[in-house]
Amino acid sequence: MRSRNGNLPFLLTSLALSCTIAFGADNYYIGYRLSAKNTQAIHENLTVSKAMRPCLPENTASVIIFKCAPQESLESVLKREQTAFLEFAASDELRVKSNDFFASAQIQTLNSLTLPTKCYAVEFNDESVTITATK
Amino acid sequence: MRISALLALLLAVPALHAGFFSSDESSETKVKCVYSGTDGHCVEPILKSQNELVITVIGQGVAPSVTSSPAQAYALAKRAAMVDGYRLIAERVKGVQVEGQDTIKNMMLQQSSTRTSVEALVRGANIMNTTFKEGLCEVEMEISLSYSRVLH
Numbered sequence: 030m031r032s033r034n035g036n037l038p039f040l041l042t043s044l045a046l047s048c049t050i051a052f053g054a055d056n057y058y059i060g061y062r063l064s065a066k067n068t069q070a071i072h073e074n075l076t077v078s079k080a081m082r083p084c085l086p087e088n089t090a091s092v093i094i095f096k097c098a099p100q101e102s103l104e105s106v107l108k109r110e111q112t113a114f115l116e117f118a119a120s121d122e123l124r125v126k127s128n129d130f131f132a133s134a135q136i137q138t139l140n141s142l143t144l145p146t147k148c149y150a151v152e153f154n155d156e157s158v159t160i161t162a163t164k
Numbered sequence: 165m166r167i168s169a170l171l172a173l174l175l176a177v178p179a180l181h182a183g184f185f186s187s188d189e190s191s192e193t194k195v196k197c198v199y200s201g202t203d204g205h206c207v208e209p210i211l212k213s214q215n216e217l218v219i220t221v222i223g224q225g226v227a228p229s230v231t232s233s234p235a236q237a238y239a240l241a242k243r244a245a246m247v248d249g250y251r252l253i254a255e256r257v258k259g260v261q262v263e264g265q266d267t268i269k270n271m272m273l274q275q276s277s278t279r280t281s282v283e284a285l286v287r288g289a290n291i292m293n294t295t296f297k298e299g300l301c302e303v304e305m306e307i308s309l310s311y312s313r314v315l316h
Contacts, residue, residue, distance in 0.1 A: 063243055063246075063247060065225070065243070065244045065247040065248070068224060068225050068226045068245075068248060069225070069226050069228055069244055070225070070228075070240045070241075070244045070247070111239075112242065112243075115243075115246075119246070119250075119289070120288065120289065120290055121287065121288075122285065122286075122287050123285070123286050123287075123289070124283075124284070124285050124286075125247070125250040125253075125254045125282065125283070125285075126281075126282070127251040127254070127255075127280075127281060127282040128279065128280075128281045129281070130277065130278075131277065131278040131279075131280075132275070132276070132277040132278075133276060133277075140247040140250075140251050141247070142247050142250055
């Protein structure tokens with residue numbers, strides 16, 4: 030059973046989530062892919078696409094808030110805050126694929142991380158943007 | 165008869181003591197703590213319904229030699245370290261597929277190669293700590309496994 034003090038942040042977060050999803054939030058599909066060769070990042074690709082249909086909210090959605098300038102697009106915010114967003118999204122679900130090759134005179138490692146494309150509710154405020162994982 | 169029994173008893177008591185102590189010491193040295201529990205104690209590397217299995221790995225990544233700024237070097241090294249960390253988690257949780265190939269000609273080894281591969285979907289891994297020193301980024305990552313998470 031939760032304590033009285035423990036319930037308040039939970040309720041506030043739920044309220045913020047419900048408001049974010051219900052009022053004025055746009056839905057975006059965001060995916061990410063990163064490749065690393067011999068422990069060096071060689072290629073990364075972030076894809077952002079506005080959803081044509083609204084996404085259904087899930088029960089345990091997580092939220093992240095970034096600062097943004099007025100009229101700044103989601104792509105530019107995500108490119109600026111890519112590391113923070115990746116940590117936020119990766120804690121939920123991430124696909125890893127690794128192939129290593131060892132021969133007599135060469136060792137080669139090729140790893141890739143793929144963030145499955147998911148729907149996020151995005152709400153732009155005056156100086157911040159709230160991103161909520163919805164599906 | 166009594167003397168022999170007494171002698172046997174005298175010999176048996178130190179032997180039993182030695183046996184007990186040596187067995188304790190050997191068991192302590194034999195048990196290797198691979199995974200640590202949430203309370204900090206060593207737990208068996210088997211997921212049971214009662215406890216939670218916490219796996220901690222340290223991923224390493226190197227910054228490219230040519231970068232436009234130190235910040236970019238840090239960001240790229242951290243990305244690479246995250247990839248390595250996720251790979252290590254996948255290795256521990258799911259296992260590694262190993263494939264070896266040796267070519268022998270006229271009873272002599274011509275070529276030897278090994279391929280390892282890992283593929284997994286990782287949920288709930290967290291970055292606990294990040295250090296960046298001399299172009300090497302180390303990311304400490306942690307994932308906790310429990311029945312509720314597995315069955316979720």
